[in-house]
């Protein structure tokens with residue numbers, strides 16, 4: 001799509017307009033809203049980590065859903081503060097950052113991990129996919145040590161190189177897995193969301 005057409009479709013996009021109108025930090029929030037409506041992911045949740053949180057749309061949504069609980073947000077880029085959300089700047093691939101996440105939850109495991117993580121695009125589809133799935137593997141590994149056994153992992157993945165392999169890894173690690181394409185996710189985007197529940201023991 002040419003830049004001109006992209007800008008046009010952006011400005012005509014209902015979700016872009018509506019998110020500005022409502023003062024949401026991101027258009028992405030609608031995707032989480034749809035996931036939540038369908039899968040009720042915040043039920044009984046008292047602690048969560050939002051991975052790849054900046055600018056903070058998902059974290060704001062989560063804060064509104066969980067009034068009393070421990071909410072952590074992580075991103076390599078800074079996020080403007082949200083009351084009731086503890087922000088950590090760093091990469092989920094970094095072991096020290098993972099330790100810090102636990103520390104901020106008094107060493108306890110989490111009920112829910114949500115990830116809308118995506119690295120900056122380079123323009124080379126293969127290396128973009130490769131980079132994404134390297135980080136995605138770290139998220140999956142973190143979910144295995146960081147989630148309670150009945151916990152839930154919600155994460156964005158991209159169909160293409162590495163997807164089938166990642167699907168198999170998910171199957172090995174979780175008992176229940178759903179794939180969901182929200183209506184607010186652009187049709188031309190290869191993104192899809194995974195809702196994985198119950199760690200296999």
Ligand SMILES: C[S@@+](CC[C@H](N)C(=O)[O-])C[C@H]1O[C@@H](n2cnc3c(N)ncnc32)[C@H](O)[C@@H]1O
Pocket residue numbers: 025026028029051052053054055056057058059074075076077090091092093116117118119120135
């Ligand atoms: C699409 S944005 C997230 C939008 C967010 N869900 C919202 O509603 O505002 C993806 C984010 O993933 C972050 N990211 C990329 N690689 C990361 C990594 N290794 N660790 C943590 N965050 C990362 C990017 O910096 C970016 O802010």
